[in-house]
Amino acid sequence: MVRLPCPAPASRTFRDPQLPHNRPKEAPGTHRNSETARPIPVPDGKSDGPGHGAAKLRGPIRPPSGSRSTPKESQDPGLPSRWVSGFGLRQSLAGPLVPLLLLSLAGLPEARAQILITRWDFNGGSLTPASGSGEARIIGGTSATFAAGRDGEPSGGWNLKGFPSQGSAPGTAGVEFLVPTGGAGPVSMTFQIRHSNTSANTERVLWSSDGVGFTEAARFTGVPAASGTGETWYDRTVVLPPESAHPAQLLVRVVSDFGLPGQSHYVASRLGSTYSPSGTWRFDNVSFSAVPEPEEYAALGALGLVGFAAWRRHQAGRPGSRAATSPEEGLGRSQRLAGLDEGGLPGGRRSQPGERVGRNDNP
Numbered sequence: 001m002v003r004l005p006c007p008a009p010a011s012r013t014f015r016d017p018q019l020p021h022n023r024p025k026e027a028p029g030t031h032r033n034s035e036t037a038r039p040i041p042v043p044d045g046k047s048d049g050p051g052h053g054a055a056k057l058r059g060p061i062r063p064p065s066g067s068r069s070t071p072k073e074s075q076d077p078g079l080p081s082r083w084v085s086g087f088g089l090r091q092s093l094a095g096p097l098v099p100l101l102l103l104s105l106a107g108l109p110e111a112r113a114q115i116l117i118t119r120w121d122f123n124g125g126s127l128t129p130a131s132g133s134g135e136a137r138i139i140g141g142t143s144a145t146f147a148a149g150r151d152g153e154p155s156g157g158w159n160l161k162g163f164p165s166q167g168s169a170p171g172t173a174g175v176e177f178l179v180p181t182g183g184a185g186p187v188s189m190t191f192q193i194r195h196s197n198t199s200a201n202t203e204r205v206l207w208s209s210d211g212v213g214f215t216e217a218a219r220f221t222g223v224p225a226a227s228g229t230g231e232t233w234y235d236r237t238v239v240l241p242p243e244s245a246h247p248a249q250l251l252v253r254v255v256s257d258f259g260l261p262g263q264s265h266y267v268a269s270r271l272g273s274t275y276s277p278s279g280t281w282r283f284d285n286v287s288f289s290a291v292p293e294p295e296e297y298a299a300l301g302a303l304g305l306v307g308f309a310a311w312r313r314h315q316a317g318r319p320g321s322r323a324a325t326s327p328e329e330g331l332g333r334s335q336r337l338a339g340l341d342e343g344g345l346p347g348g349r350r351s352q353p354g355e356r357v358g359r360n361d362n363p
Contacts, residue, residue: 114188114289118179121285122146125155133180136286140164140173140255150192150233150284157282163200163256165277167265171204174255175283184290186245189238189252191286195222195269197230199279200256202267205238209247217241217252221260222269230270233284239291250288256281 118132125146127136138144142162149156163173181187195201202221206214218238222229244250259267266275 114291115184117181117184117187117288117290118177119285119287120158120177121156122149122158122283123153123156127158132288134288135178137176137178138174139176139253140169142173142175147282150194157194157284159280159282161278161280163266163277163279166275170257170266171206171255174203174253174281176251176253177286177288178249178251179288180249181247181288181290183246183248186242186291187240187250188289188291189236189240189287190289191236191254192233192284193236193254194233194280194282194284195230196280197268197270197273198276199230199269199281200259200266200275201229201269202257202259203236203281204253204255204257205236206253206255207240207244208251209244209249211251214251214253215241217244219257224267224269224271224273226271230268230273232269252288254283 116131118129118134120127120134120136121130123130129136136158138160141164142160144158144160146155147157147159148154158175160175164170179187189205193203201224202219204216205218205220207217208214217240218236220234220236222234224230240250240252256266258265268275268279
């Protein structure tokens with residue numbers, strides 16, 4: 001006669017099934033059902049212990065169909081929700097928070113991207129802008145040809161000569177760029193310039209919105225040396241003042257000037273050379289860009305917050321979302337985050353009568 005095991009009172013304490021000493025033991029003479037992973041006793045007439053004539057049904061049991069469980073990975077491919085070990089936090093908010101973080105960083109000066117307006121590279125001996133629109137012209141009696149550019153490209157540099165004679169007409173000879181800005185914000189200018197040995201060592205950058213009155217935006221004066229100051233390329237960057245923002249067009253000039261303020265003569269670019277009107281300046285890669293103002297980034301940040309709020313409302317209305325499930329319908333928050341049910345078992349499985357679940361309640 002076979003005696004059945006007596007039911008034992010169920011425990012409410014949690015035992016981690018992943019720890020080796022808490023793993024359920026299988027009875028001798030059992031095999032696993034390949035579909036349910038449930039140990040099945042094999043009748044062999046042997047008892048697994050005193051007072052028992054049948055093998056105990058121990059081991060992992062898959063939750064029955066329709067049972068409540070909290071998967072560790074979301075089934076929604078659009079919401080990455082990996083678990084943070086030890087905290088039970090979900091990273092599903094990472095998607096919408098990343099754009100907001102980038103928008104907040106955009107307010108930093110080094111992160112403020114510029115928008116190209118017009119660019120000249122003079123390749124092929126052309127004054128037509130490589131990007132955008134505008135006009136490049138010589139002023140103050142100078143003349144121009146084309147020579148090798150900064151990177152050695154043939155006819156890739158705009159070469160000027162015919163500057164004023166010594167001691168005359170400072171700040172009048174050079175080049176002028178007409179740039180339609182379309183009312184863009186503050187404008188910056190970058191260019192590359194090569195000074196010959198006998199050219200003037202000082203450049204002035206002037207700007208105007210009406211072509212009548214010009215204001216100085218920058219001044220570059222090279223200290224002549226025996227080498228490295230003549231026949232040399234220089235990279236220049238000029239940020240026009242705030243009052244230059246939002247005109248329909250800008251006129252920007254780069255002209256030669258006396259060596260130092262208060263002086264009345266030109267200084268040659270190389271030490272030991274003598275200034276000459278036939279000395280040359282060569283231009284390459286002249287660009288004008290608009291710098292977005294902080295108010296524009298603030299508007300983008302506000303749009304990001306509105307989008308985040310809309311996303312949260314959408315998530316709250318989705319079936320099965322945490323915001324759409326009342327506390328009465330779901331499990332305790334800590335148990336749901338840990339993947340446990342009310343009985344303290346993983347995978348949403350409820351404890352069965354006679355099954356021990358205590359952490360230190362070893363069989």
